[in-house]
Amino acid sequence: MKNKKKVLKNKKILLGVAGGVAAYKSVDLVRRLKDEGASVTVIMTDASKNFITPLSLEIASENRVCSGIFDDPMSHINLPREADIMLIAPATANIIGKFANGIADDLLSTCFLSFKGKVVIAPSMNWRMYDNPIFQENLRRLTAHGVIQAGPDRGTLACGEEGIGRMADVSEIIETIKSAFSKKDFFKKKIIVTAGPTREYLDPVRFLSNRSSGKMGYAVARACIRRGAEVILISGPSCLEQPHGLKSFFRVETAQEMKNAMFKHLHETDVVIMAAAPADFSPEKKEKTKINKTDKLLVNLRNTPDILSEIGKLKRRPLLVGFAAETGKRLDRAKEKLIQKNADIIVFNNVTAAGSGFDVDTNEITIIRKNKEVSLPLTTKDAAAEAILDAVSELLKRVKCII
Numbered sequence: 540m541k542n543k544k545k546v547l548k549n550k551k552i553l554l555g556v557a558g559g560v561a562a563y564k565s566v567d568l569v570r571r572l573k574d575e576g577a578s579v580t581v582i583m584t585d586a587s588k589n590f591i592t593p594l595s596l597e598i599a600s601e602n603r604v605c606s607g608i609f610d611d612p613m614s615h616i617n618l619p620r621e622a623d624i625m626l627i628a629p630a631t632a633n634i635i636g637k638f639a640n641g642i643a644d645d646l647l648s649t650c651f652l653s654f655k656g657k658v659v660i661a662p663s664m665n666w667r668m669y670d671n672p673i674f675q676e677n678l679r680r681l682t683a684h685g686v687i688q689a690g691p692d693r694g695t696l697a698c699g700e701e702g703i704g705r706m707a708d709v710s711e712i713i714e715t716i717k718s719a720f721s722k723k724d725f726f727k728k729k730i731i732v733t734a735g736p737t738r739e740y741l742d743p744v745r746f747l748s749n750r751s752s753g754k755m756g757y758a759v760a761r762a763c764i765r766r767g768a769e770v771i772l773i774s775g776p777s778c779l780e781q782p783h784g785l786k787s788f789f790r791v792e793t794a795q796e797m798k799n800a801m802f803k804h805l806h807e808t809d810v811v812i813m814a815a816a817p818a819d820f821s822p823e824k825k826e827k828t829k830i831n832k833t834d835k836l837l838v839n840l841r842n843t844p845d846i847l848s849e850i851g852k853l854k855r856r857p858l859l860v861g862f863a864a865e866t867g868k869r870l871d872r873a874k875e876k877l878i879q880k881n882a883d884i885i886v887f888n889n890v891t892a893a894g895s896g897f898d899v900d901t902n903e904i905t906i907i908r909k910n911k912e913v914s915l916p917l918t919t920k921d922a923a924a925e926a927i928l929d930a931v932s933e934l935l936k937r938v939k940c941i942i
């Protein structure tokens with residue numbers, strides 16, 4: 540897609556693949572990193588070649604795969620010098636032990652010692668190995684030296700046992716990489732993000748809702764976490780994966796429940812970003828049992844709570860960001876909303892434009908403030924979220940608006 544801005548664009552990632560059962564996942568990892576705009580050079584340990592072939596990683600990375608320390612006499616210096624970040628996934632107990640003790644007896648461990656940038660490791664092993672106090676000591680030593688750890692997760696392990704040791708899933712590893720590159724201008728800021736639709740029930744099985752998927756709100760929540768914020772995500776029904784690193788997550792169904800969750804936490808919040816699409820109307824009456832089929836059904840509707848405007852009316856309130864989803868180029872309506880709801884920022888998006896709005900990974904937005912308006916070309920929702928946070932960050936520097 541033209542103009543598609545990717546968060547890892549032009550980043551050079553040196554990926555170490557060590558000899559664990561999760562090594563097969565590194566093919567998917569390489570593909571996904573490349574999808575995010577990164578270029579990837581893979582170093583394989585000898586042991587890893589028992590689990591996956593260099594050819595698979597060469598094809599996925601579209602790059603040569605390096606392995607022997609003496610294949611190219613300067614690669615242990617040149618590869619780290621050219622990389623922006625080092626990622627080891629899977630990281631075995633062995634390679635972590637070597638890193639923690641300054642052992643440099645193969646290409647990967649030697650590159651680690653000569654690398655000057657940030658290093659992310661994704662440990663992966665049986666829970667018995669993970670629990671071992673010597674291994675834990677090694678891990679602590681590495682993280683104390685600034686190595687960033689992603690995972691491991693709990694779950695069913697390759698041997699069939701349950702426990703901790705599964706490699707973090709690929710999306711979590713990629714989020715950790717993005718976070719490592721991210722500025723931390725929201726460090727310790729408390730942010731509430733809302734996402735997704737709401738459901739307003741007619742009876743126990745039928746409801747009024749809308750097409751919102753939650754993708755924009757979840758992208759905003761992830762961007763806030765990457766930039767150091769403590770994030771509460773209040774989400775309507777959505778099948779999206781919960782972002783890693785949230786402070787709290789509340790699943791709600793109705794606009795009233797969304798409002799209740801919001802006001803419970805508002806007092807401790809610096810910024811509210813309302814990317815949710817709460818239904819505007821709710822049936823006046825919710826039947827206790829399923830309404831029988833009839834030829835004609837008349838339903839009286841009432842307005843749901845207008846959460847944005849209720850926060851806007853507060854004497855002391857957090858910095859307030861709302862969204863205006865319009866069908867058509869109705870920037871005028873978004874500007875009216877900014878004034879009427881007393882918000883600090885309104886993000887306008889035309890949900891009927893190609894590639895924009897509901898259930899897609901891209902959006903075309905205009906960020907509207909009282910005296911400033913920035914229109915972005917069609918971009919990923921991740922990049923749109925970053926641009927929204929840039930505007931919030933600029934305002935936060937100027938206004939003191941903590942409740």
Ligand SMILES: Cc1cc2nc3c(=O)[nH]c(=O)nc-3n(C[C@H](O)[C@H](O)[C@H](O)COP(=O)(O)O)c2cc1C
Binds near residue numbers: 557559630664
């Ligand atoms: C079938 C099999 C699976 C293994 N899986 C893992 C694993 O998931 N994690 C780990 O730390 N070691 C695992 N090991 C042990 C490592 O392969 C071994 O420690 C090796 O020396 C690691 O070398 P490397 O760190 O240089 O890649 C496994 C060994 C075998 C035989």
